[in-house]
Amino acid sequence: MDQVSTIATVWAFIIAFAVFVYVVMDGFDLGLGILFPLFPKKEDRDVMMNSVAPVWDGNETWLVLGGGGLFAAFPLAYAVLMPALYTPIVAMLLGLVFRGVAFEFRWRSQRERNRWDIAFAGGSLVAALAQGIALGAILQGVQVANRAYAGGWWDWLTPFSILTGIAVVIGYCLLGATWLVMKTTDHLREKAYRLSWWLLFAMLGAIGAVSLATPFLDVEYARRWFAWPNLLFTAPVPIAVAAVTALLLQSLARRQDYRPFVLSLVLFALSYAGLGISMYPYIVPRSITIWQAAAPVESQLFMLVGVSILVPIILIYTAWAYWVFRGKVDPQSGYH
Amino acid sequence: MFDGLDAIVLARAQFAFTMSFHIVFPAFSIGLASYLAVLEGLWLWTGREVFLNLFNYWLKIFAIAFGMGVVSGVVMSYQFGTNWATFADKTGPVLGPLMAYEVLTAFFLEAGFLGVMLFGLKKVGPRLHFLATLMVAIGTLISAFWILSANSWMQTPAGYAINDAGQFIATDWWKLIFNPSFPYRLVHMVLAAYLTTALVVGGVGAFHLLRDPKRESARVMFSMAMWMATIVAPIQILAGDQHGLNTLEHQPAKVMAMEGHYQSHPDGAPLLLFGLPDQKNARVDYAIGIPKLSSLILKHSLDAPLKGLDTVPRENWPPVPVVFWSFRVMVGLGFLMMGLGLLSLWLRWRGRIYDYRPLHYFAMTMGPSGFVAVLAGWFTTEVGRQPFTVYGLLRTTDSASPLATPAVASSLIAFVIVYFLLFTAGIVYILRLMAAPPHSGEEGPRGDAPSHAAGITPASGAANYAQR
Numbered sequence: 001m002d003q004v005s006t007i008a009t010v011w012a013f014i015i016a017f018a019v020f021v022y023v024v025m026d027g028f029d030l031g032l033g034i035l036f037p038l039f040p041k042k043e044d045r046d047v048m049m050n051s052v053a054p055v056w057d058g059n060e061t062w063l064v065l066g067g068g069g070l071f072a073a074f075p076l077a078y079a080v081l082m083p084a085l086y087t088p089i090v091a092m093l094l095g096l097v098f099r100g101v102a103f104e105f106r107w108r109s110q111r112e113r114n115r116w117d118i119a120f121a122g123g124s125l126v127a128a129l130a131q132g133i134a135l136g137a138i139l140q141g142v143q144v145a146n147r148a149y150a151g152g153w154w155d156w157l158t159p160f161s162i163l164t165g166i167a168v169v170i171g172y173c174l175l176g177a178t179w180l181v182m183k184t185t186d187h188l189r190e191k192a193y194r195l196s197w198w199l200l201f202a203m204l205g206a207i208g209a210v211s212l213a214t215p216f217l218d219v220e221y222a223r224r225w226f227a228w229p230n231l232l233f234t235a236p237v238p239i240a241v242a243a244v245t246a247l248l249l250q251s252l253a254r255r256q257d258y259r260p261f262v263l264s265l266v267l268f269a270l271s272y273a274g275l276g277i278s279m280y281p282y283i284v285p286r287s288i289t290i291w292q293a294a295a296p297v298e299s300q301l302f303m304l305v306g307v308s309i310l311v312p313i314i315l316i317y318t319a320w321a322y323w324v325f326r327g328k329v330d331p332q333s334g335y336h
Numbered sequence: 337m338f339d340g341l342d343a344i345v346l347a348r349a350q351f352a353f354t355m356s357f358h359i360v361f362p363a364f365s366i367g368l369a370s371y372l373a374v375l376e377g378l379w380l381w382t383g384r385e386v387f388l389n390l391f392n393y394w395l396k397i398f399a400i401a402f403g404m405g406v407v408s409g410v411v412m413s414y415q416f417g418t419n420w421a422t423f424a425d426k427t428g429p430v431l432g433p434l435m436a437y438e439v440l441t442a443f444f445l446e447a448g449f450l451g452v453m454l455f456g457l458k459k460v461g462p463r464l465h466f467l468a469t470l471m472v473a474i475g476t477l478i479s480a481f482w483i484l485s486a487n488s489w490m491q492t493p494a495g496y497a498i499n500d501a502g503q504f505i506a507t508d509w510w511k512l513i514f515n516p517s518f519p520y521r522l523v524h525m526v527l528a529a530y531l532t533t534a535l536v537v538g539g540v541g542a543f544h545l546l547r548d549p550k551r552e553s554a555r556v557m558f559s560m561a562m563w564m565a566t567i568v569a570p571i572q573i574l575a576g577d578q579h580g581l582n583t584l585e586h587q588p589a590k591v592m593a594m595e596g597h598y599q600s601h602p603d604g605a606p607l608l609l610f611g612l613p614d615q616k617n618a619r620v621d622y623a624i625g626i627p628k629l630s631s632l633i634l635k636h637s638l639d640a641p642l643k644g645l646d647t648v649p650r651e652n653w654p655p656v657p658v659v660f661w662s663f664r665v666m667v668g669l670g671f672l673m674m675g676l677g678l679l680s681l682w683l684r685w686r687g688r689i690y691d692y693r694p695l696h697y698f699a700m701t702m703g704p705s706g707f708v709a710v711l712a713g714w715f716t717t718e719v720g721r722q723p724f725t726v727y728g729l730l731r732t733t734d735s736a737s738p739l740a741t742p743a744v745a746s747s748l749i750a751f752v753i754v755y756f757l758l759f760t761a762g763i764v765y766i767l768r769l770m771a772a773p774p775h776s777g778e779e780g781p782r783g784d785a786p787s788h789a790a791g792i793t794p795a796s797g798a799a800n801y802a803q804r
Contacts, residue, residue, distance in 0.1 A: 053454075054450075057446075058450075058451070061443045061444050064409075065440070067417070068436050068439045069436055071417065071428050072431075072436040073432065075426075075503070076425055078417045079421035079428070082414065083738060083739060086418050086747070089418055090747045090751075093410060100410075101761070104400045104781075105765060147501070153739070296429050296499060296503070298506050299428075299506060314440065321449070324456050324459050
């Protein structure tokens with residue numbers, strides 16, 4: 001691999017990393033929003049929202065980095081995927097608008113609080129579903145001609161993309177429930193435990209369904225997963241999923257605080273790695289590889305300097321912000 | 337409903353709409369973040385409670401405005417791809433890195449420290465909290481740096497080449513970032529943000545002075561805001577003039593549109609104060625102008641010749657009526673702002689600044705004028721760039737995605753409905769917060785202030801926090 005291709009590959013990993021950080025970070029706060037209707041009491045909702053209020057903005061910035069990074073490092077992929085995913089992307093953005101404003105608006109009016117709770121829950125659900133659908137639509141491939149999207153504006157909608165949409169919603173809910181286990185006390189925590197059990201089984205079902213469906217979407221995926229010697233690398237993924245699930249069940253049974261959330265994140269990481277194995281080296285499956293989509297090396301190098309210096313710094317102060325607001329949320333703070 | 341409108345017109349409408357909504361919030365939060373840093377700094381320095389009360393008062397408003405800026409901004413970062421895919425493919429290698437640097441150096445900084453700034457005073461103590469406030473304020477300025485660099489490159493591209501795939505590629509990043517119009521645009525926009533915020537703060541201060549001229553918090557914020565208006569408004573007019581001269585050099589057609597000069601003026605061009613540009617017949621109806629003044633302003637000579645749009649191929653004309661009028665709105669408001677600043681200075685000198693009610697009514701009326709001026713300024717520069725997205729190089733009609741009209745139309749309708757619903761609510765909440773005066777023991781966004789702030793000093797405050 002020459003230097004130019006290596007830099008493009010590095011960039012593919014950077015974008016993948018940004019998207020993954022986004023998924024795990026905004027995943028739990030979107031999931032928490034989706035679970036809102038199950039917690040009808042105002043006091044519970046106050047605590048839930050306060051558990052993510054200081055960090056949600058930073059979490060969402062990783063989505064901007066994912067989108068902006070794709071635009072910068074792989075402009076062709078960005079230019080093809082965005083029109084292909086037009087409707088889910090617009091739906092996701094509108095969902096994020098609703099839930100984003102709810103964070104501030106809900107504290108500003110007693111009378112209209114319920115309305116913003118609905119906006120928060122509905123926006124979270126739409127955003128999560130749209131992200132899952134977008135994922136499915138990318139995996140199933142899009143039509144490309146002359147450096148542009150060549151399909152129709154409903155191509156994204158298939159049973160498979162609906163399946164991935166539901167899977168992502170369930171996964172985010174699991175992250176949200178285990179986050180609540182970690183951040184809350186008393187009856188809120190009890191309820192979050194119970195939900196985590198159900199959501200874990202639902203998540204396993206979703207992982208199973210998507211894993212079974214993916215290899216049969218396209219010959220390439222099946223060959224990548226099952227051909228020898230690839231099997232050496234792909235086989236550990238399902239085995240690890242089984243192991244992590246066992247640990248997660250155990251930590252839920254032992255009613256631990258932190259481990260259910262951390263293990264749910266690991267479960268996400270494994271699913272994500274599985275998706276990566278399926279896609280690599282394509283950035284638009286079946287049509288465009290990461291090397292074809294790569295921006296000129298001058299652009300990728302110029303940004304690589306910034307990324308390698310700035311991302312570690314960002315991770316440090318982000319960790320600091322989480323550290324400041326560590327531990328259980330005090331139900332007394334945040335009352336008016 | 338959309339018969340005869342093509343996808344490009346709708347995509348432009350969508351960009352203009354979402355952008356106009358978005359720009360209002362950053363313009364406010366850039367200025368407000370700096371104002372908050374000043375207030376907190378003054379509180380730490382002097383220990384006067386009024387500064388802490390004002391800080392917490394404006395912090396609640398900042399939280400709402402910033403939230404609306406973030407969510408409308410996320411929309412922008414994806415819109416290049418959804419509606420302007422060809423533009424994204426061609427300019428991605430050049431503009432993408434600038435925006436990536438904006439995310440890395442500014443957005444993360446703001447977002448990372450925002451939580452502490454909003455909710456963390458008790459948890460980290462005043463000094464570390466002040467650091468968080470400073471980081472957010474610096475983040476907003478860094479953000480302005482990168483996004484204005486990207487915008488300026490679209491106006492005055494430099495430091496690039498074009499590759500075989502038709503993409504712009506960088507040949508010199510320094511020239512690309514510091515392209516010819518960037519320094520002028522950056523200064524003009526940051527000053528605009530400061531001025532806009534000063535006018536809002538001044539308007540709110542005036543509103544509360546009208547109800548109670550003795551209220552200390554209202555006096556302090558009004559006085560601070562009027563100092564800003566006095567000092568910044570004239571500087572802004574000079575900066576705008578310099579920006580205009582720069583535009584004349586690099587984008588003459590835009591200046592012709594601003595001036596309404598369809599025809600060339602070989603011996604001194606008039607400055608039109610009023611007129612109705614008629615694009616079809618290339619003339620300005622009912623024009624009222626001052627002879628030769630335009631030449632004096634732009635060329636520093638009464639008889640200097642000025643070229644008109646008749647020297648530019650018709651297919652390269654920007655739509656003159658929009659540019660002509662938005663420019664006049666901006667300049668008119670600019671002079672009104674300077675008038676407000678000078679009047680307040682004179683009344684300050686006469687010792688009447690807190691009880692001369694006409695001044696307060698004037699300041700209150702001018703409260704939202706900064707937003708109007710900012711929007712008018714952006715209309716001038718962006719519509720003046722037409723019919724290009726990258727000036728002289730990439731036409732708007734060649735920039736759009738291969739999109740079906742119904743897709744763009746329905747998303748446009750969705751954005752319009754959602755934005756009006758949500759942002760109306762947000763503005764109502766902000767106005768409600770503004771309607772109540774800052775009081776002693778003012779609380780932060782989640783009731784995060786000390787419960788008895790009376791007589792608090794930063795030192796005793798720190799001790800209080802430590803005990804909690």
